[in-house]
Amino acid sequence: MTLLMGGVAYDPxxxxxxxxxxxxxxxxxxxxxxxxxxxxxxxxxxxxxxHIHAAWNSPLAWLRSERLAAARGRTVRSAVMRDTDRDLxxxxxxxxxxxxxxxxxLSGRTVGVGAVDSPQATLIPLSFLRxxxxxxxxxxxxxxxxxxxxxxxxxxxxxxxALLAGEVDAACMIDGNHLLFGxxxxxxxxxxxILGQTGxxxxxxxxxxxxxxxxxxxxxxxxxxxxxxxxxxxxxxxxLEGLKQWVPGRTSGFGPLTRAVxxxxxxxxxGAVTAREYxx
Amino acid sequence: xxxxxxxxxxxxxxxxHLLIRRALRTxxxxxxxxxxxxxxxxxxxxxxxxxxxGHGFAEVPGRTAxxxxxxxxxxxxxxxxxxxxxxxxxxxxxxxxxxxxxLAARGSLVEAGGPPTRFEFDDRDVVWADLAPRLYAHAxxxxxxxxxxxxxxxDAALPADVEAAVVQVMTYLVENxxxxxxxxxxxxxxxxPHFREVQQLLAVQAADEARHMEVFTRRALLHGSxxxxxxxxxxxxxxxxxTEPDFSLASFLLSVLGEGxxxxxxxxxxxxAPDPVTAQVTRxxxxxxxxxxxxxxxxxxHQGSVDPALRGRLRxxxxxxxxxxxxxxxxxxxxxxxxxxxxxxxWTPEAIARGHAAVQELQHAMDDGRRQRLARxxxxxxxxxxLSALHTRNFM
Numbered sequence: 001m002t003l004l005m006g007g008v009a010y011d012p013x014x015x016x017x018x019x020x021x022x023x024x025x026x027x028x029x030x031x032x033x034x035x036x037x038x039x040x041x042x043x044x045x046x047x048x049x050x051h052i053h054a055a056w057n058s059p060l061a062w063l064r065s066e067r068l069a070a071a072r073g074r075t076v077r078s079a080v081m082r083d084t085d086r087d088l089x090x091x092x093x094x095x096x097x098x099x100x101x102x103x104x105x106l107s108g109r110t111v112g113v114g115a116v117d118s119p120q121a122t123l124i125p126l127s128f129l130r131x132x133x134x135x136x137x138x139x140x141x142x143x144x145x146x147x148x149x150x151x152x153x154x155x156x157x158x159x160x161x162a163l164l165a166g167e168v169d170a171a172c173m174i175d176g177n178h179l180l181f182g183x184x185x186x187x188x189x190x191x192x193x194i195l196g197q198t199g200x201x202x203x204x205x206x207x208x209x210x211x212x213x214x215x216x217x218x219x220x221x222x223x224x225x226x227x228x229x230x231x232x233x234x235x236x237x238x239x240l241e242g243l244k245q246w247v248p249g250r251t252s253g254f255g256p257l258t259r260a261v262x263x264x265x266x267x268x269x270x271g272a273v274t275a276r277e278y279x280x
Numbered sequence: 281x282x283x284x285x286x287x288x289x290x291x292x293x294x295x296x297h298l299l300i301r302r303a304l305r306t307x308x309x310x311x312x313x314x315x316x317x318x319x320x321x322x323x324x325x326x327x328x329x330x331x332x333x334g335h336g337f338a339e340v341p342g343r344t345a346x347x348x349x350x351x352x353x354x355x356x357x358x359x360x361x362x363x364x365x366x367x368x369x370x371x372x373x374x375x376x377x378x379x380x381x382x383l384a385a386r387g388s389l390v391e392a393g394g395p396p397t398r399f400e401f402d403d404r405d406v407v408w409a410d411l412a413p414r415l416y417a418h419a420x421x422x423x424x425x426x427x428x429x430x431x432x433x434x435d436a437a438l439p440a441d442v443e444a445a446v447v448q449v450m451t452y453l454v455e456n457x458x459x460x461x462x463x464x465x466x467x468x469x470x471x472x473p474h475f476r477e478v479q480q481l482l483a484v485q486a487a488d489e490a491r492h493m494e495v496f497t498r499r500a501l502l503h504g505s506x507x508x509x510x511x512x513x514x515x516x517x518x519x520x521x522x523t524e525p526d527f528s529l530a531s532f533l534l535s536v537l538g539e540g541x542x543x544x545x546x547x548x549x550x551x552x553a554p555d556p557v558t559a560q561v562t563r564x565x566x567x568x569x570x571x572x573x574x575x576x577x578x579x580x581x582h583q584g585s586v587d588p589a590l591r592g593r594l595r596x597x598x599x600x601x602x603x604x605x606x607x608x609x610x611x612x613x614x615x616x617x618x619x620x621x622x623x624x625x626x627w628t629p630e631a632i633a634r635g636h637a638a639v640q641e642l643q644h645a646m647d648d649g650r651r652q653r654l655a656r657x658x659x660x661x662x663x664x665x666x667l668s669a670l671h672t673r674n675f676m
Contacts, residue, residue, distance in 0.1 A: 083331075084331050087331070087337075088328075089324060089327060091324050096320075174328075175324045175328040176328035176329075176331065178321065178324065178328075179293060179325045179328045182292075183292075187293075189291060189293045189294050190291075190320070193320055193321070194320065194321040194324055197323075197324050228357065229334075229353070229354050229357040229358065230357035230361065232361055232392035232393025232394070235393060236394075244334035244354045245334070
């Protein structure tokens with residue numbers, strides 16, 4: 001039976017990546033195919049409905065697929081993830097000359113965040129700020145790629161630019177993007193200061209629904225984990241997808257996002273979309 | 281634990297990764313280093329950088345501004361299947377460089393994988409000549425500047441009909457040099473870059489022809505604004521050169537036979553030039569062309585030594601081109617007449633007779649040169665004479 005995986009086309013490279021993986025997986029004997037979605041919500045709905053067997057999910061999509069599946073009496077598992085999906089952090093950044101000394105000082109101030117559905121640049125850091133004593137924060141959202149769960153870097157970059165332009169008092173972004181923005185010059189070296197850093201959390205994961213063909217699903221995970229960075233055939237694909245090694249999936253790193261989703265009512269317990277101003 | 285790597289106040293957005301990579305290379309995969317530093321945000325950046333590079337990251341308990349990195353295997357993995365693209369020098373050339381070496385410098389360490397390139401001339405025995413590196417060095421050293429190598433002010437006012445003859449010959453030379461530029465330029469793009477010196481030589485050859493086109497055009501327009509004529513016969517003859525897809529046969533027809541014949545023509549023009557500029561531009565071009573002929577002969581000598589069937593193919597190429605051109609006019613009649621006028625130097629019956637005889641001598645000299653070069657390639661004298669006679673009447 002064909003194992004069918006869903007992926008979200010957040011960038012044209014997604015086609016290159018999964019076409020390449022598809023060809024490689026099929027050469028290893030796995031009957032594998034994939035479909036691409038324009039946003040995560042339809043992908044996880046199709047996963048829970050059993051229209052696809054696996055979904056390459058954002059962390060937010062993972063949470064929703066868990067809830068949607070449970071509401072139908074099904075289960076999904078976090079089967080495999082990239083080595084780079086583990087232990088990420090987000091940072092809250094201010095201009096270097098800002099008088100703000102602590103996260104609590106952001107009370108009443110304007111904070112620039114990413115898209116409404118970005119775990120790393122909106123949901124997790126805003127939850128972190130609430131718990132750090134920053135009350136009545138005015139949020140300025142940079143909604144780029146809504147429905148892509150923050151996969152599109154544009155919102156974070158716009159927030160960083162707004163920080164530099166003095167339009168916001170602080171900006172939230174993933175740790176690696178703060179480094180990237182410094183290296184590419186969006187944020188000149190020394191122009192900003194990290195005011196706070198969240199605890200570590202996990203990012204994407206391959207969700208597999210329990211109605212998937214068991215043998216094919218097992219083989220899929222086994223083959224992904226067997227991909228070696230020393231293999232010149234898959235190395236360019238791993239580089240494009242941003243990993244060195246596929247590692248076993250886990251759920252221990254989704255706590256901060258679960259808390260953020262529940263605090264804001266982004267999804268309800270059954271997985272329905274209840275977020276305001278969210279229309280992917 | 282060894283002393284931590286102290287980055288001072290250097291951040292990862294300012295190049296600190298260079299120091300960190302260098303330190304990580306001192307330990308094996310799985311080995312650990314510690315890093316300290318005072319750059320703002322260094323801890324957050326180190327965590328992100330290590331994750332992206334496939335290294336482990338941890339905070340060091342009880343130590344401020346100090347972090348541990350565990351070297352990952354990605355760098356070793358990336359270069360695990362790498363190989364050297366032969367050796368750097370000409371003695372490092374391999375017989376059949378693989379397509380995936382592509383544009384990699386010869387002798388470089390080539391990461392495994394990557395897209396195959398389509399350089400179809402990838403057989404040493406087809407493209408290489410041991411003389412190529414020396415010829416290239418000579419060619420590079422012998423480049424001249426058209427603006428200064430020719431004394432364009434060395435004016436000699438010529439009678440109008442002699443000037444017209446010069447213009448006609450220059451027009452013909454430009455047309456032929458354009459063919460001589462397009463052919464090596466087309467060939468060099470199909471040669472595997474592993475045979476670097478052959479590409480370089482062909483590139484300089486094309487650059488030579490570019491200069492020849494310039495100086496011949498400039499001489500044609502030195503006293504007027506109109507070029508001479510271009511005949512169907514001449515262009516038909518050159519067109520047969522452009523359509524030859526085989527590296528060796530194209531090189532044979534163009535360099536050995538065509539440019540070989542041009543050596544005699546350019547020497548003739550230098551000798552009978554009615555003005556100093558014509559003498560200078562034909563001399564400069566002849567020196568360059570001699571190099572092109574030398575490579576063509578050397579390359580075919582090398583190939584003939586490893587491929588006994590080569591001579592048969594060369595013969596067939598001459599015969600094929602002759603058959604295609606059998607019913608065409610060949611040399612532009614205007615060009616022939618202009619050559620007679622230049623060699624005559626005056627409009628008396630005696631002078632014209634002298635000029636006509638000189639052009640016939642030129643044709644004999646071209647024939648002699650072709651036969652000698654064919655003999656170098658191993659053709660017996662009678663066959664060389666027979667094949668030389670089949671060469672196009674257009675000279676090139």
